[in-house]
Amino acid sequence: MTLKELQQNTYSQNIIASTEVDSVLSVALHKNLEYLYKNPDKKISLGTQKKFAKLLALRLQNWPLAYLRKNKDFFGLNFVVNKHTLIPRPDSELLVEEAQKYLNSSALNNKVLDMGTGSGCLIISLAKTTCGEFFASDVKKNALKVARLNARKHQVKITFYLSNLFKKIPEQKFALILANLPYLNKEQMREPSISHEPKSALFSQNNGLKHYEKFLQQVKNYLAEKYLILLEIDPGQNEAIKILSKKYLPESQIDILPDINNLDRVVRISLD
Ligand SMILES: C[S@@+](CC[C@H](N)C(=O)[O-])C[C@H]1O[C@@H](n2cnc3c(N)ncnc32)[C@H](O)[C@@H]1O
The missing domain is CATH 3.40.50.150 (Vaccinia Virus protein VP39)
Structure with missing residues (x-):
């Protein structure tokens, strides 16, 4: 799955604002937001997809981004x-x-x-x-x-x-x-x-x-x-x-x- 597909899939679930999806993705990938916009075709490994799903679940439970990012x-x-x-x-x-x-x-x-x-x-x-x-x-x-x-x-x-x-x-x-x-x-x-x-x-x-x-x-x-x-x-x-x-x-x-x-x-x- 590409970065763009993962983004679109998650946006379409309508469970959280798209800007939040991007922020959580940036934490999962250890990259900044600019990287997301510039690399829509980047292949996302299964491991990173699982990590993203876990972080998103925490964010949905109101865990602050700073705790997910650890800084x-x-x-x-x-x-x-x-x-x-x-x-x-x-x-x-x-x-x-x-x-x-x-x-x-x-x-x-x-x-x-x-x-x-x-x-x-x-x-x-x-x-x-x-x-x-x-x-x-x-x-x-x-x-x-x-x-x-x-x-x-x-x-x-x-x-x-x-x-x-x-x-x-x-x-x-x-x-x-x-x-x-x-x-x-x-x-x-x-x-x-x-x-x-x-x-x-x-x-x-x-x-x-x-x-x-x-x-x-x-x-x-x-x-x-x-x-x-x-x-x-x-x-x-x-x-x-x-x-x-x-x-x-x-x-x-x-x-x-x-x-x-x-x-x-x-x-x-x-x-x-
Ligand atoms: C509002 S936080 C401030 C943390 C940091 N100074 C900041 O500005 O981000 C309050 C801090 O006071 C500490 N604290 C709470 N009760 C205290 C006490 N009786 N004596 C000393 N520190 C205490 C807490 O553990 C916490 O780290």
């Missing part, structure tokens, strides 16, 4: 991902951009911590593009394995901690802490497109705020004299997070930054 681009870099890690989102690039600005302007202590590192996409993007001493933590061993793999892939030095929030992180002073901790509430967890991503990476009790409240309770001893904390939030949490930040870090300046869709996305808690 995802973020901040111009490619990261290994698997079912133990959240798939990096473009919205989170704002955290890296803000962190870059801060590191480029402050010449003092440049210790940086990424809490809830997952695939390591935030801290590795920063380590690739700025100078500093880089640390990252996660409560999940399997996520840290992927983050370590990505750090090796991108040849950056990062110290990793397996820790529930700050519990196992040796006390030290960070000038910059970024965190994209779980912040979705029960209602938001019903969204089918996220059903295969780890619940432990997404869900937080108390309407999505439990992790950030605990983080803010614990962070004080880890902050340098001057500091910046960057937290990714759900836009609906903007007022509640301001109140929590003021409660635990009353001396700080708190700003909320919008993402590219003009939705409140990043909390900036600073002292300078």
Whole structure:
């Protein structure tokens, strides 16, 4: 069977959009979409046809393409991902951009911590593009394995901690802490497109705020004299997070930054 025949057969079943068929085919063939358009007469082996059918069945069960492909681009870099890690989102690039600005302007202590590192996409993007001493933590061993793999892939030095929030992180002073901790509430967890991503990476009790409240309770001893904390939030949490930040870090300046869709996305808690 040729590539074009396999495409046409699958399109005609009308089980999934044709663009999705092409994306899954590109994963099965380990080729990009351009290759599909340029090689309609390519013979597809029985083995590859079976692999395609298996991947298509997974896609129909809402498995994200990034998990099928086992990687995802973020901040111009490619990261290994698997079912133990959240798939990096473009919205989170704002955290890296803000962190870059801060590191480029402050010449003092440049210790940086990424809490809830997952695939390591935030801290590795920063380590690739700025100078500093880089640390990252996660409560999940399997996520840290992927983050370590990505750090090796991108040849950056990062110290990793397996820790529930700050519990196992040796006390030290960070000038910059970024965190994209779980912040979705029960209602938001019903969204089918996220059903295969780890619940432990997404869900937080108390309407999505439990992790950030605990983080803010614990962070004080880890902050340098001057500091910046960057937290990714759900836009609906903007007022509640301001109140929590003021409660635990009353001396700080708190700003909320919008993402590219003009939705409140990043909390900036600073002292300078
Ligand atoms: C929303 S994901 C973010 C992953 C990655 N930083 C990113 O931006 O793509 C949240 C991460 O926090 C981790 N996490 C959840 N609870 C945690 C806790 N109590 N302490 C540390 N990390 C935690 C999860 O395992 C997950 O990797």
